[in-house]
Amino acid sequence: MQTLNDAVREAARSSVLCWLATVDAGGQPNVSPKEVWAIADDQHVVVAHIASPISARNIAQHSQVCLSFVDVFVQKGFKLIGNAREVRANDAEFTDWAEPLLAMVGQRFTIQSVLVIQVQSVAAIVAPSYRFYPHDTTEASQVASGMRAYNVQAVKKEKP
DSSP states (O other), X not given: OOSSOHHHHHHHHXXXXXEEEEEOTTSOEEEEEESSEEEOSSSEEEEXXXXXXXXXXXXXXXXXXXXXXXXXXXXXXXXXXXXXEEEETTSTTHHHHHHHHHHHHTTSOOOOEEEEEEEEEEEEEEOHHHHHOTTXXXXXXXXXXXXXXXXXXXXXXXXX
């Protein structure tokens, strides 16, 4: 079974951040943005622990996590539920799991460990407009709306 299919991979590529939700032993939730993350294979997502001591501690106490990401302009993405574990830099498997993350950071950050998430379920996230106004809502209209909301100007391409 391919959990992390092409649609999920494409949405991940167009999302700048993901949000990792963890919970501590006492049930206190924590949600933290993650900038350095990647889909490793059909079942795993890897997240760099650069400055994530609370996320890493919570995963050690309670492995179930939720990771979500959306393209803020298209206003679509995915919610992934799974179990996570921390792979430290001195662990034999660190290099394999860290490879896509190291390629992203170069020398900019030190990756203390990798949070490896084995994904158990995937659910689509879509803005309410897609559901409540399906005949009037397109990805193009959502992008235009998002660009207005964020006051983003389109870049005009120069002709060669």
